[in-house]
Each structure stands twice: as structure tokens, then as C-alpha cells.
Amino acid sequence: MQIVRTPADLRAAMAAWRKAGLRTALVPTMGALHAGHLALVAEARRRADVVAASIFVNPKQFGPNEDFARYPRDEAGDAAKLREAGCALLFAPEVGDVYPPGFATSVKLAGLPDVLCGAARPGHFDGVATVVTKLLATARADVAVFGEKDWQQLAIVRRLAADLDLGTDIVGAPIVRDGDGLALSSRNAYLSAEERVAAVALPRALGEAAAALQAGDDVAAVLDTARGRLAAAGFGPIDYVALVDGATLVAIGAPTPGARLLAAAFLGRTRLIDNLAV
Structure with missing residues (x-):
């Protein structure tokens, strides 16, 4: 090389x-x-x-x-x-x-x-x-x-x-994930052992939210629930949990083709991001 x-x-x-x-x-x-x-x-x-x-x-x-x-x-x-x-x-x-x-x-x-x-x-x-x-x-x-x-x-x-x-x-x-679902990131190295265990709440909250959206649940309520689950797991501040058009990044009120569910939040001093197709 x-x-x-x-x-x-x-x-x-x-x-x-x-x-x-x-x-x-x-x-x-x-x-x-x-x-x-x-x-x-x-x-x-x-x-x-x-x-x-x-x-x-x-x-x-x-x-x-x-x-x-x-x-x-x-x-x-x-x-x-x-x-x-x-x-x-x-x-x-x-x-x-x-x-x-x-x-x-x-x-x-x-x-x-x-x-x-x-x-x-x-x-x-x-x-x-x-x-x-x-x-x-x-x-x-x-x-x-x-x-x-x-x-x-x-x-x-x-x-x-x-x-x-x-x-x-x-x-x-596509995103590559650890066995427990956490998206691989160079910044994962900043996480303490306890934070690494807690970090799996991020992909889990997004996965649950994506399933709820696909089932037709109210978008605002689903996003609020996801934020609450992140906060309960020790994340904070939570910069956003949002459903957006995948190309324009404009917030949308219901899943549409190409929609993306995105989140960013701090766990201790480390800012983690993740997203899923919806």
C-alpha cells in the first residue's frame, strides 16, 4: 500500500x-x-x-x-x-x-x-x-x-x-453494529465500562420507536417515549430524537418512503449518534 x-x-x-x-x-x-x-x-x-x-x-x-x-x-x-x-x-x-x-x-x-x-x-x-x-x-x-x-x-x-x-x-x-446493537464508533472508546453497558439503550430506543411508527402510533408520542427511555438510561442532554425525510432532513409527521429516525445524545462526556430507516 x-x-x-x-x-x-x-x-x-x-x-x-x-x-x-x-x-x-x-x-x-x-x-x-x-x-x-x-x-x-x-x-x-x-x-x-x-x-x-x-x-x-x-x-x-x-x-x-x-x-x-x-x-x-x-x-x-x-x-x-x-x-x-x-x-x-x-x-x-x-x-x-x-x-x-x-x-x-x-x-x-x-x-x-x-x-x-x-x-x-x-x-x-x-x-x-x-x-x-x-x-x-x-x-x-x-x-x-x-x-x-x-x-x-x-x-x-x-x-x-x-x-x-x-x-x-x-x-x-450500512451501519455496522456490535453484537448488542450499539453502532460502532471511534468515540465508543471514550465510554467507561458502565457507560458502555448503558449505551445499548440508544439503539434499543430507536428500534422500539421505529416499530411503533410502523404500527401507526402517533409520531410526537413515540418520539417523547424514546427521549424518556434515553433519559432513564442515563443519557443527557439529549440533543434530538427526530423523524425526518432522509434526503432533505425536514421533520415529518408520519413515516414516508426514505424516512429516517435519528437521535443524538450525551452519555457522560461522550456524544453518541444513531439512526434507523423507518
Whole structure:
């Protein structure tokens, strides 16, 4: 597996693959890789001849009181996992390679970033949109694979790729879960043993809510019940439990094709997110 550090080297490697007639895929990550990330690589390999992954802990998507400094980093371990998973290239830049002196551009979408996680984390999705736009424009991959666990991020990336005609097909890969149902996340490492046991209340509350919605129960009552179950399990504050249109993220009053049930809440100091199709 080749490792490159600069956007110019990533661009050159991807261009060489395209010139050779190969279909290319990109898997953007922030590292601290787990089975969920490796499932993205597997999906990318199903859709392309060669796969590049990126590892970049993007400072522009962290707020001033968030966990940028303590976000887990293990490039050597991550590189070994990617090599074993069949990645052909790892793009692992430094912050100065992505945002050199004088960098003054930000990518901001209207609407989608302002709700749900965006309301709780102002500016977060501007940072996501900026770095993803740079990655997609530099790599020019045929396909890029993102996880469905961060559904709002996936919706934003799909929108910006379409709006800016970036030429990359954006694919969402299903959430990978532990045996008890908790969605895999790099931030799960922050949970204490007791919190890890309590965390399963999040997927359970969403599963029960999804079943109730599919049975025709009142949406507001179902969402209130889910919030109550999270609070009883020790979650708080609860940023949201919402039923939305999967593409627009607009709250809806009844399940419709493509609807998504989403939640975000703190368990101790750790913010967890999850979602289900309804």
C-alpha cells in the first residue's frame, strides 16, 4: 500500500490509475479505524478496481470545546488495517498540507447543516463540507463511500457533490453494529465500562420507536417515549430524537418512503449518534 502526504501526490496517483483504465474509489476517514470503517473499504472494493483511503482529523469540524486534541490517533495501526483490507493507497496529510498558510475558503450549504447535529454543533458541517469538497476535487474518484451512521453528513455530502458537479458517485454503506446493537464508533472508546453497558439503550430506543411508527402510533408520542427511555438510561442532554425525510432532513409527521429516525445524545462526556430507516 502506497502512503502519500500531499494533495498533489494524491492527485497524481489517482490520475495514474484513471489513465490505466481503472475504476477508482475513495474512503474518507478520520482514523481510529474499526470494523465499520473496514466495511466501507469492502464496499468500495466491490464498486471499484482500486481503493484509496484518507486519514485526516479535520480541525475545522471541531468546536472550541470539543475533542479535537484527544480524538484517538493511530496511523501505524490504521495503515496496517487498511493494507490488510486491500487498500492500494493511504492519503495521510498534515493539517498544513490541507490548509496551507493563507487558506481562506469555506464550503457552506444552505439548510441541511442547520438542523439536528448542525444546530447542536454550529459550524461543524461547514468544516465537513470544506474538507470533503477538497478531497473529492483532488482525488476525482469514480465513487466515494461514506457510512450511514452519520446520516446527516451523508446527506450533506450527496448534496454538495451533486450541486458542484464533482463527478463522484456518493455511496452510503450500512451501519455496522456490535453484537448488542450499539453502532460502532471511534468515540465508543471514550465510554467507561458502565457507560458502555448503558449505551445499548440508544439503539434499543430507536428500534422500539421505529416499530411503533410502523404500527401507526402517533409520531410526537413515540418520539417523547424514546427521549424518556434515553433519559432513564442515563443519557443527557439529549440533543434530538427526530423523524425526518432522509434526503432533505425536514421533520415529518408520519413515516414516508426514505424516512429516517435519528437521535443524538450525551452519555457522560461522550456524544453518541444513531439512526434507523423507518
